[in-house]
Amino acid sequence: MIRIVIIGAGNVGQHLISAFAKSDTVEVIQVFTRNPKTVSSIDNPVKAVHSYAEIMEADLYIISVSDSAIAEVSENFLFENKLVVHTSGSAAMDDLDAKNRKGVFYPLQTFSKSKEVNFREIPMCIEAENPADYQILELVSKTISDHVFNISSEQRKALHVAAVFVNNFVNHLYQIGYVICSENNIPFEILHPLILETADKIISLSPKEAQTGPAKRNDTQTINSHLSFLSDTTRKEIYRILTKSIIDNGKKL
């Protein structure tokens, strides 16, 4: 049995606790949170502590706190030479304090407290300072996910930027679609099938093959009519730069 302590009980921490609860080879023996109130909302009750002195001996410590707190939390540990990882897409492995063996255990997914996810589908991006620790992380990852990738800190940074484009920015384009609908008394639900199909297409077609629309066709008349429809300056600017980028991208073919 691999014994794990989870540090932090935010979205990622809580989803990890639920995922590990189904495992036979891994046990979450403790959760550390600075704020005692956070723990009460954890579905799978595990022993929770709030002071560094109470943290138990374990095979793996998974820090899932905000990026800016990773360094401080890892410095505060009272133990040494243990395997300590963080779950961040953007923090470097070296943000972790050097007194312990470092690694990264990054589940590449967007987590909401209110929405269950199937962890087996989530790509686990792992990295460790030495091969033995990598093997532990690989074993632990495989108990919860079917998709485990060896991703260096450099690649993880690229991946995080890519994730911002395909998740954060995509969601913001949904938001713009939502606002345009409300302003014109159209239920946003009318766009749901299009949104789902747009995402689904990418599983079988490359984004370049899947691209359609006025920018792809360089249909200046429709583009100009859309630009004059958009009164909001920022939306106009977003329309303009994305259209330009699609046109330029087509030329590179």
Next chain:
Amino acid sequence: MIRIVIIGAGNVGQHLISAFAKSDTVEVIQVFTRNPKTVSSIDNPVKAVHSYAEIMEADLYIISVSDSAIAEVSENFLFENKLVVHTSGSAAMDDLDAKNRKGVFYPLQTFSKSKEVNFREIPMCIEAENPADYQILELVSKTISDHVFNISSEQRKALHVAAVFVNNFVNHLYQIGYVICSENNIPFEILHPLILETADKIISLSPKEAQTGPAKRNDTQTINSHLSFLSDTTRKEIYRILTKSIIDNGKKL
């Protein structure tokens, strides 16, 4: 039986032919294409003609050609006072020639020749000059779709702009994610679960509730690190304007 002639055998036309083939109340009696070669690729063989003189008498004529050809095609018809509709999201109903009764029959979805879609899930946006014709369009729509909406030309224009944001532009953001992955030797498939979950979230959460990421948190350090990672000028500009828009949007809450 409502007898339909379909004009044009592009993506939309061919998907309509397949969808109507399953209907008991609607029959596609003929397909008109200017280019005889197009028709050979139609799955459901229906009588195809290539000259306006051969077009049969029908209850409904559905023009699914490129926006710029709608006016010309509808002018070329040799009959009068028939119900003639187009399937375009962006063309006005009045692009149709006035000698026939006008309407719009717009399936709000992205169609690829190579990918089947479930037409019953596709929102049909319909519009007609008079109530009797609207009823015909409603009846025809309901034989293929469970989601029929009365959408005016004004609303349809807004909807088309919104669709450009949530489909064309979203797909282009996938493309940027794809390029960032290839440049860093990361398989794009690693982003598939995130892409699907991002779309899926929108069915149960509003885009505002679903928004996460450095821009939402106004995390200047991560934003700047991402901007310096991006070497391509256009990608940098897209990152900047979308980040600004998310931050401004948060302030409006």
